[in-house]
Amino acid sequence: MIVRTLICVLVLISTLGLVAAQQPEIVIRPPITGVTRLAAADFQSKAAATAETDSALKVFNDVLWKDLDFSAFFEMKSKSFYPNKPIRVPLDVNFDDWQSSVVNADFLIFGNVQLAGSGAVVEAYLYDVKTQQQVLGKRFTAASTTLIRNVAHNFADEVVFQLSAATSRGVARTQIAFSSEKGGSKEVQIVDYDGANPRTVTANGGLNKFPEWSPDNTRLAFATRLPNSPRWEIWVQEVAGGRRVLSAPSSYASSPAISPDGQRVAFSSRSPEATDSDIYLANVDGGGMRNLTNHQGIDTSPCWNPTGQQIAFISDRSGGPQVWVMDADGSNVRRLVTEGGHCDSPDWSPDGRLVAYSWQAPTQWKHDVYVVEAATGKIFQLTVGGASNESPHWSPDGRHIVFQSTRSGSKQIFIMNADGKNVRQITAYGINESPAWSGYSKREQ
Incomplete structure (x- = not known):
């Protein structure tokens, strides 16, 4: 008999203590042991904003969000509930805002973009909201602003790799x-x-x-x-x-x-x-x-x-x-x-x-x-x-x-x-x- 719906189990093995999930009919990957709630704040310009910077930021933020959402590892927290204060560097973060019942994120992504000649430099961070510890920090260089989407792909896969305990390398670069x-x-x-x-x-x-x-x-x-x-x-x-x-x-x-x-x-x-x-x-x-x-x-x-x-x-x-x-x-x-x-x-x-x-x-x-x-x-x-x-x-x-x-x-x-x-x-x-x-x-x- 053909079962009409596949119940797919999506992997997440985290270093945090997580609650075991109910066993499904079929296991495609190891069972979920919890849901990772991920907030991805829009990256900001490190210097004075220009039309070119705004364009690069729009592409980067859109690609990064879609990559993380499609990875099927995370519950992406809606940006409509984020604090209004822009975040460029770790000192800008008020972790209480991100732990509140409104956002309720486990991890926070943020960073900045700075144009450099015909290219761009991107500083990207991943933080554990509860411990306020940095999980990942990366500095990427794009030879051209047209390659900014590749930087977003790279960072998205790095986040998946880290938060899946290396069980997946993501698919954004495939x-x-x-x-x-x-x-x-x-x-x-x-x-x-x-x-x-x-x-x-x-x-x-x-x-x-x-x-x-x-x-x-x-x-x-x-x-x-x-x-x-x-x-x-x-x-x-x-x-x-x-x-x-x-x-x-x-x-x-x-x-x-x-x-x-x-x-x-x-x-x-x-x-x-x-x-x-x-x-x-x-x-x-x-x-x-x-x-x-x-x-x-x-x-x-x-x-x-x-x-x-x-x-x-x-x-x-x-x-x-x-x-x-x-x-x-x-x-x-x-x-x-x-x-x-x-x-x-x-x-x-x-x-x-x-x-x-x-x-x-x-x-x-x-x-x-x-x-x-x-x-x-x-x-x-x-x-x-x-x-x-x-x-x-x-x-x-x-x-x-x-x-x-x-x-x-x-x-x-x-x-x-x-x-x-x-x-x-x-x-x-x-x-x-x-x-x-x-x-x-x-x-x-």
């Missing part, structure tokens, strides 16, 4: 890749997790679909069909330099997935004479290619578990397309989802406990996003409504999911908490599909 159709071609694009700072990775004028990140975020694997070519190929391309690393030609190749160690690529491929597709495995340089499934029927959409020891995939060997799991060598094949209907686009959670996928019920025209417990087969529905919701992909901390949806009219990219709440649209133009959330880059010290 990126999302997807296939974007504008003007007839489909190119792979990248945006910041919140949809800002778009840039195009491919520019070959063909069809480029199903992007997937390498573990170190330096490369993207995707399926491509060049203009005037009948073939779909798998490319692995460096994000920065655009150099093609691997090309695996076939009649139709799709849905690549790079292994957690970055050494292998699993993908679906069909030879020119075949009507069925299989899951293939190759070294990232294109060598050592072999067929893992070699089974009558259509096998597609492979995804790795975090250890690299198992692969989930879609197969119609039982009738309709369902989620199956096998060992990375092709052995021990078992069916994970047994509900019938049409499954697509599985993606394994970072902790290995859950597989997200889209499912179209036998009586429905649309897909919705679900997760299934890998160990038990228990299923939970995340999206509802009249739109089609597909291609789910986990954030690196396992607390969020990106997916494509038609809820705004055309296919666009959305992000949400792992319980299906707090849905945000991050693209608006063209047709955008097949999103993939990046992993973590090396944490800035």
Whole structure:
């Protein structure tokens, strides 16, 4: 039986004494042991305000608030209840105001911004309101005021890292890749997790679909069909330099997935004479290619578990397309989802406990996003409504999911908490599909 609502547990392990929460139906991360009430006062100009400073402050304060709110770690205290006195440095803080029943914050964020030439310097603080002790103090330098939003992302992730007892590094500095159709071609694009700072990775004028990140975020694997070519190929391309690393030609190749160690690529491929597709495995340089499934029927959409020891995939060997799991060598094949209907686009959670996928019920025209417990087969529905919701992909901390949806009219990219709440649209133009959330880059010290 499909459970209609996923009760998601969000992590918070704090150094404070906290009250244990009621055990939920399913635990995505360790249980909540309390709620952290966070106040984020608007950062202030350290010097005399100018139009440029005001503009930078508006961007910084808006981005920081949205980052912290979306992290799903905090109860953000409304700014309408904050004291009127601006805070620039620790000496400006009256902690009694922030502990009052009106604000009732556990932690307080504040700071200042000062323009320096064409750039900016940001001093950011995080304080424990009860103990009045500094938890975090950072001084950031932005080479240009246009990079001020990056500073906000950096500080937001630092706050999440500190207040989650290092169980999460946040997602504000992560990126999302997807296939974007504008003007007839489909190119792979990248945006910041919140949809800002778009840039195009491919520019070959063909069809480029199903992007997937390498573990170190330096490369993207995707399926491509060049203009005037009948073939779909798998490319692995460096994000920065655009150099093609691997090309695996076939009649139709799709849905690549790079292994957690970055050494292998699993993908679906069909030879020119075949009507069925299989899951293939190759070294990232294109060598050592072999067929893992070699089974009558259509096998597609492979995804790795975090250890690299198992692969989930879609197969119609039982009738309709369902989620199956096998060992990375092709052995021990078992069916994970047994509900019938049409499954697509599985993606394994970072902790290995859950597989997200889209499912179209036998009586429905649309897909919705679900997760299934890998160990038990228990299923939970995340999206509802009249739109089609597909291609789910986990954030690196396992607390969020990106997916494509038609809820705004055309296919666009959305992000949400792992319980299906707090849905945000991050693209608006063209047709955008097949999103993939990046992993973590090396944490800035």
